[in-house]
Amino acid sequence: MKVISLVLSFVLAVALGIFPESYQPVSEKADLDFVVVSDIHMEGNNPDRFRDFPKILLDINGYSRKNDALVMCGDNTMNGQHIEYTFLTLSLKLFSNIRNNLLVMGNHEIFTEENGYEKGLKKFLAYGGFIMGEKYEKPYYSREVDGYTFIVMSTEADMGVTCYISPEQIEWLDATLAEATENGKPAFVFCHFPIDGTVDTLWPGGLMGEQSGEVLSVLKKHKNVFFFSGHLHNAVDYSGVRQIDGVTFIDVPSVLSDHSVGSTPSRGTGYCVEIHDGKVELRPRNFLDGDWFEELFVTVELVQP
Secondary structure, eight states: OHHHHHHHHHHHHHHOOOOOOBBBSSSSSEEEEEEEOOOOOTTTTTTHHHHHHHHHHHHHHSSSSSEEEEOOOOOOSSSHHHHHHHHHHHHHHHHHOOOOEEEEGGGGOOOSSTTTTHHHHHHHHHHHHHHHHOSSSSSSSEEEEEEEEEEEEOOSSTTTBBOOOOOHHHHHHHHHHHHHHTTSSOOEEEESSSOTTTTSSSSSGGSTTTTTHHHHHHTTTTSEEEEOSSOBBBOOOTOEEEEEEEEEEOOBBBBOOOOOOOSSSOOTTTEEEETTTEEEEEEEEEEEEEEEEEEEEEEEOOOOO
8 A cells, every 4th residue: 555655646746747847958959868777676565666766757857858768777676576567667657758768687687586587588578568669589689769779788598696698699789889880870788787897896796797808899899889787786986987998888876776885875876868969978867866976977079980
């Protein structure tokens, strides 16, 4: 009953037009705007997360123009349970104004005894197809959003807190990046697991693992590649954004958990991304508090063809 009352209270808030204050983009005209969050960990017995995720979505709606996409970078549920997916889906359908929702599969979708990899993958594809409005047969896929390519990578086996990327997925990644970046446009790659050596972490076991070198080699072959990962629950000031051999790596905090390392509040934090005038703006924002981390804004100049 408590969960139902929370959902009803937010439905009433939306119906009465109770929205956060509008906030502004960098440029009045942009080619693309999107938001990235990670590690929602929607949990069946955690009403705080049922309550706070809609708050985050409402703040995202406060952007002065509608975002083109929302990417959820893995561990979207805590245990891959039907009730968790149900509340994730209801939250997005009731409180988000974004047309393109993209889900990345994390280890928490597949690692429970209740699921295992195949059952967890089946649930991810079923609920994800409904949320994303497009069915996929594999846990990795690409989506074009207003002429820009979003590439989602996922583990193809239950490897605990690390992952397995098959040769077929690596070959697909290379071909997809080649097509996406051939005219100088940026390509955006999302994987729950960070690549070894690209982030600061006190938890080296939680990285991509054995295929890191192969994936990194593919990314470095192409220009204007942005790689977003989650999983580590770092605060946004701990690892953040870094460039390695022309590739931009973004370590996304857990949006509904406290940070494991760092000093800035991470609960509620994700990234607003804006493309304009040959630049990509990466702006971390706390969507629960409505605060920007202005000192951590990063502007990346795109390499021209």
